[in-house]
Amino acid sequence: MNQPTSFCDQAWQNNLALFNATLELPFNQALANGTLPREVFQHYMIQDAHYLVAFGRALAIAAGKADDAQGLVQFAAAAQEAVVAERELHHGFMHEYAISPEQFQSTPLSPACHHYCHFLQSVAWGRSYPVALAALLPCFWIYAEVGRDTLAKAAPHHPYQSWIDTYAGEDFHAHVRAVRHTVDAVAAQADAKTIADMHAAYTDAARLEWMFWDSAYQLKTWPC
Numbered sequence: 001m002n003q004p005t006s007f008c009d010q011a012w013q014n015n016l017a018l019f020n021a022t023l024e025l026p027f028n029q030a031l032a033n034g035t036l037p038r039e040v041f042q043h044y045m046i047q048d049a050h051y052l053v054a055f056g057r058a059l060a061i062a063a064g065k066a067d068d069a070q071g072l073v074q075f076a077a078a079a080q081e082a083v084v085a086e087r088e089l090h091h092g093f094m095h096e097y098a099i100s101p102e103q104f105q106s107t108p109l110s111p112a113c114h115h116y117c118h119f120l121q122s123v124a125w126g127r128s129y130p131v132a133l134a135a136l137l138p139c140f141w142i143y144a145e146v147g148r149d150t151l152a153k154a155a156p157h158h159p160y161q162s163w164i165d166t167y168a169g170e171d172f173h174a175h176v177r178a179v180r181h182t183v184d185a186v187a188a189q190a191d192a193k194t195i196a197d198m199h200a201a202y203t204d205a206a207r208l209e210w211m212f213w214d215s216a217y218q219l220k221t222w223p224c
């Protein structure tokens with residue numbers, strides 16, 4: 001008898017065209033071949049450093065909603081990882097580009113970053129633990145897969161090598177496997193309505209990942 005498809009496998013299949021479109025984005029193509037303009041990467045770094053604080057906050061809220069000790073510890077640690085370890089990568093680039101803490105703090109969130117941050121926080125505060133986890137999953141999984149794809153295509157002597165090493169690296173991938181395992185375990189206990197809400201939350205977040213890169217490539221700011 002065939003194994004029933006897990007929530008994660010189903011979500012990946014449902015959103016495969018969107019993931020492939022994400023890989024095809026000019027930002028990700030140029031990131032891989034090393035031609036992404038420095039100005040675009042700088043803009044992205046600043047927006048992403050803002051994003052990671054909201055992502056970390058949403059993870060901490062999800063940790064507080066976990067119905068077991070394992071989930072509490074896993075997502076509290078993931079919040080710490082996002083705000084301390086992942087942002088360390090950004091600090092390195094900010095230093096290289098001479099972006100001061102004041103310049104960072106005074107740069108407003110772009111519309112796409114603002115939307116994504118507020119989406120994650122509102123789902124984390126307002127929805128159930130399973131739905132919050134489904135909204136957070138693309139932030140891990142899509143980055144890991146984009147990281148590996150970028151590594152496979154990357155030009156030698158890459159200007160953004162530490163970015164590639166972080167997201168293609170085994171540490172990050174092990175982390176993503178652990179998150180997928182928990183999401184599948186939580187989904188296995190969930191009713192049909194919750195599973196449908198989880199799929200909707202996953203797709204919303206996967207779309208916002210696409211928008212985040214697209215917005216960075218276009219250096220988007222508020223129109224007025």
Ligand SMILES: Cc1ncc(CN)c(N)n1
Nearest residue numbers: 048051139140143209212
């Ligand atoms: C927008 C975004 N999404 C996900 C990740 C990986 N945590 C990130 N750094 N930035």
